[in-house]
Amino acid sequence: MDFPHVLAIPTRWMDNDVYGHVNNVQYYAYFDTVINEYLIAAGGLDIHAGEAIGVCAESHCTYHAPLAFPTTVNAGLRVSKLSRSSVTYELALHDGDAAEPAATGWFVHVFVDRVTRRPVAIPDGIRAALERLAGD
Template identity: 65%
Template sequence: MSKPAAASRSSYPHFLAITTRWMDNDVYGHVNNVVYYSYFDTVVNEYLIRAGVLDFERGETIGLVVETHCNYFAPLVFPERVEAGLRVTRLGTSSVRYEVGLFKEGSDEAAAHGHFVHVYVDRVTRRPVSLPDALREALEPIRVVTGTAAD
C-alpha cells in the first residue's frame, strides 16, 4: 500500500486558523499525532456550528464518528499556527465523509491529511436517520467531487 501525496491548499473550500498550544507538542518536539484528530474535530464542528446545523445540547440528530484516518507528511510544532482545510467528499443517506488538510500557516502543501465519517443518528435511540435537509444544504458549498477518497 503506497502513501498518498500531500494535498494542496486549493483542494479545500473552507479554512479555519488554529493556534497550537504548548501542550500539543510531545517529547519529540512536534505536535503529537493524537492532537491532529482534535484539529479535525475542531474544524468540522466549527463549520457546522457557524452554519447553524449543530446544536450539541438539544439537537434531535447527532453525528457519531465511525471511521478515522490520517496520513502525516511534515511535522507541525508549537508555536506555529495551523490552517485546517475542510471538504466533504461523500454525502450518503445517513453519513458524511469529512476530509481535512492541516497546513502550516501560509504553506501550500498539507502537513497532514485525513478523514472521518459521521453517521447521523437520533439522539435518544442512537439509530441512523436520514441527513436533515438543513445539514445537506450547509454541506453542499464544501462538497468536492474527487477521483479517489484521498484526492
C-alpha cells in the same frame, strides 16, 4: 489550499510532546474542531439539544511533516461523499501558509438519533451546509 472551508487553529504549548512536535492525537482533534465548528456555524448543529448528532464512524490521518508550537494550523475541509445519513470529509492541515500539507485525512460522520443512536437522515440545514463543501 483547495478547500472551500478553512479554519485557523492556533497550536498550544500542551499540543507538543516530549519530542518537540505536535503529538499525533492532536491532529485528530484539529480534524474534529474544523468539522464541528463548520457544522455549528454553517449548518446550525445543536450540540446540546439537537435531535440528530454526528458520530465518528471512521477516521484516518496520513502525516507528511511535523507541526510544532507555536504555529497556526490552517485546517481545510471539504465533502467527498454525502449520503442519506452519513458524510465523508476530506481534510488537510497546513503549517501556517505552507503550500504542502503537514497532514491529510478523512473522517466519516454518521448522523444518529441522540436518544436511540440509530441512523437518521442528515437534518436539512446541515445537509445544505455540507452540500456547499461538496465538489462538482
